[in-house]
Amino acid sequence: MIIADRKPLGELLEMVKECNKILILGCKGCVTVCNVGGTKEVGVLASILKIARKKEGRPIEVEEKTIERQCDPEYIAQVKDMVGQYDAVISMACGVGPQFLSEAYPDQRFFPAVNTTSFGGAVSHGIWAERCAGCGTCLIHHFDGLCPIARCSKSLLHGPCGGSASGKCEISKEVDCIWDMIVKKKMEKGRLQDLTKMKPNKDWRTARDGGPRKSVREELVQ
Amino acid sequence: MRLSYPPNVKVIQVPCTGRVDIIHLLKAIEDGADAVYVAGCLEGECHFLVGNLKAKKRVQYVKKVLQELGIEPERVEMFNLSAGEGPRFAEIAREMAERAKALGPSPVKIKKAA
Amino acid sequence: MSDLKSGSNLEKVLRAGHFALTGECGPPKGANVAHLKEKFSHLKGVVDAVNVTDNQTAVVRMSSWAASAVMIQNGVEPNFQMVCRDRNRLAMQSDILGAYAMGVRNMLCLSGDHQTFGNHPQAKNVYDIDSMQLISLVKKMRDEAKFLNDEDIDVPPRMFIGAAANPFADPFEFRVYRLAMKIAAGADFIQTQCIYNMEKFRAFMKMAVDMGLHEKAFILAGITPMKSVGMAQYMAKSVPGMDVPESLIKRLKGAGKGKVAEEGVQFAIEQIQEFKQMKGIAGIHLMAIEWEHKVPEIAERSGLLPRPKVD
Numbered sequence: 151m152i153i154a155d156r157k158p159l160g161e162l163l164e165m166v167k168e169c170n171k172i173l174i175l176g177c178k179g180c181v182t183v184c185n186v187g188g189t190k191e192v193g194v195l196a197s198i199l200k201i202a203r204k205k206e207g208r209p210i211e212v213e214e215k216t217i218e219r220q221c222d223p224e225y226i227a228q229v230k231d232m233v234g235q236y237d238a239v240i241s242m243a244c245g246v247g248p249q250f251l252s253e254a255y256p257d258q259r260f261f262p263a264v265n266t267t268s269f270g271g272a273v274s275h276g277i278w279a280e281r282c283a284g285c286g287t288c289l290i291h292h293f294d295g296l297c298p299i300a301r302c303s304k305s306l307l308h309g310p311c312g313g314s315a316s317g318k319c320e321i322s323k324e325v326d327c328i329w330d331m332i333v334k335k336k337m338e339k340g341r342l343q344d345l346t347k348m349k350p351n352k353d354w355r356t357a358r359d360g361g362p363r364k365s366v367r368e369e370l371v372q
Numbered sequence: 373m374r375l376s377y378p379p380n381v382k383v384i385q386v387p388c389t390g391r392v393d394i395i396h397l398l399k400a401i402e403d404g405a406d407a408v409y410v411a412g413c414l415e416g417e418c419h420f421l422v423g424n425l426k427a428k429k430r431v432q433y434v435k436k437v438l439q440e441l442g443i444e445p446e447r448v449e450m451f452n453l454s455a456g457e458g459p460r461f462a463e464i465a466r467e468m469a470e471r472a473k474a475l476g477p478s479p480v481k482i483k484k485a486a
Numbered sequence: 487m488s489d490l491k492s493g494s495n496l497e498k499v500l501r502a503g504h505f506a507l508t509g510e511c512g513p514p515k516g517a518n519v520a521h522l523k524e525k526f527s528h529l530k531g532v533v534d535a536v537n538v539t540d541n542q543t544a545v546v547r548m549s550s551w552a553a554s555a556v557m558i559q560n561g562v563e564p565n566f567q568m569v570c571r572d573r574n575r576l577a578m579q580s581d582i583l584g585a586y587a588m589g590v591r592n593m594l595c596l597s598g599d600h601q602t603f604g605n606h607p608q609a610k611n612v613y614d615i616d617s618m619q620l621i622s623l624v625k626k627m628r629d630e631a632k633f634l635n636d637e638d639i640d641v642p643p644r645m646f647i648g649a650a651a652n653p654f655a656d657p658f659e660f661r662v663y664r665l666a667m668k669i670a671a672g673a674d675f676i677q678t679q680c681i682y683n684m685e686k687f688r689a690f691m692k693m694a695v696d697m698g699l700h701e702k703a704f705i706l707a708g709i710t711p712m713k714s715v716g717m718a719q720y721m722a723k724s725v726p727g728m729d730v731p732e733s734l735i736k737r738l739k740g741a742g743k744g745k746v747a748e749e750g751v752q753f754a755i756e757q758i759q760e761f762k763q764m765k766g767i768a769g770i771h772l773m774a775i776e777w778e779h780k781v782p783e784i785a786e787r788s789g790l791l792p793r794p795k796v797d
Contacts, residue, residue: 303600303602303611304570304571304597304598304600304611304613304616305611305613305616306597306613306616306617307616307618307619308616308617308618308619308664308667309616310655310656310657310660310664311597311617311655312597312650312651312652312655312679312726312727313599313600313655313726313727314655314656314657314726314727315655315656315726315727316656317656320599320600320603320726320727321600321602321603322602327656330656330657333657333660334657337657337659337660342660342663345660345663346663346666346667346670348618348619348622348667348670348671349619351575351614351615351619351634352614352615354614
């Protein structure tokens, strides 16, 4: 899933500074799963903004709505009759939401409520960590199910570097050294020779480096 | 026990403080409460196991939000006591009422037009 | 010696079977050529080649190829370091050609400390290819006279290729395999991270010698003399991949006020004596960072002077 964190309140208040009536639009997809942009969080943000503006003596009217997803035109269409009624709309979806909305409703302004960070999953209750960098050429089968592109700070293909210490990455003791994990797993499974073979240079064309990407299912295109 | 506590403290009963969510605390502040507090079982003695711990975290969250908005985080508080501690209940109520008085009216109260 | 790969002084010294000595010099935080010259002047004639660091610890300094060129102009042989952190494969190949054109003949291929360590942590991360692939790249350019994309190179860069080894990083058991990979990828010489834990290093070298790695590449043991107890404690605690035994810190503390630096130098000299005899060690890489003026003294006291002159 896509992981995001809510923007600092100061930044959000700045975005709606000139607004008197706004809509906060949540999403039942990824941002609900990581508890940052679903129905509940929309309610919390609405209350926070109202508190802040009341304090300023400039109350703001906030409408709340959460739709299934903000990355499909069919769902975006559901708010067609609403969006025009506000000075601006805050989308709590990942970076895709505000863009789809902006494209569908060019006369309205859509602000992102969250900073979208990465593709990942829940490692424990309340904690989500990055697992995939979207490089476009998945290689994790070579590394026993662990991804060095996303999880090595230097995206090494022949790690670990000299900074790996006690299973932690040199940048922080909070970050596991994925190469330490890969090497140990390979040694444990008797597959160390997989690592001693040279890997070809990564072709970054399939990653964001090659430009914005598109996926087409020919069999579905009308 | 017929102990008295300040009349400006409104008590809302819940089966467990785990039922209290962030939005409830925020709504209280939004609607003009000068202070809001959560009184739960003693830690380790929650009837529903960890409800009071969840409430504690939510109170901390709201404190942080208030701080970010320039509102005194002391307006929101978490207390722990046992169901049998009547006097402590009254004591807490007095403490928060005095705290609210000392902090002054909530800055969120709608300002009357000049 | 007709089969020299680069013809560099370092290569000639090692090929002739001499015990090599290399030094290190960090370029200045500015275009201060005078300061740079002053720094490496201490090393002239005292070492076989001088490593020129590349934005070490992700702190911006004069580029290593430029500092290397200044060195060459002043009669000192550089060992040009390149990290993978700051440049992609285009810039790498381009810089390698440029450095060679300026007279550089030794090159050390490194991953590079992550930019969060440095003074521009907001920078974009490059790491297009890693150090293993960089070694392979330089070898391809030199031996096949081809770019990465297999196009021909118009006058290939004939570099003596170096790589780093850190026997003290984790996992320990894998380190010697990684060293073997670097050599298989094309490393001609290896410089290790600075050594303090002699016991661990001996164990590492035994594995390396058992694998015959010392016959495929020249291994130089890294030494950084401790200047103070504070330095030892800092390195023990705050530098990832560094192994400083408690016994060394105690020894330095026991030296007494004003005598710690000398004790550190003494330890370094003892290490050099052991390395001279140790199987598989072809030389010393002496990194007296910001203490370059001590290098001539250490070299003298270790019996490493005068440096051999090989044609």
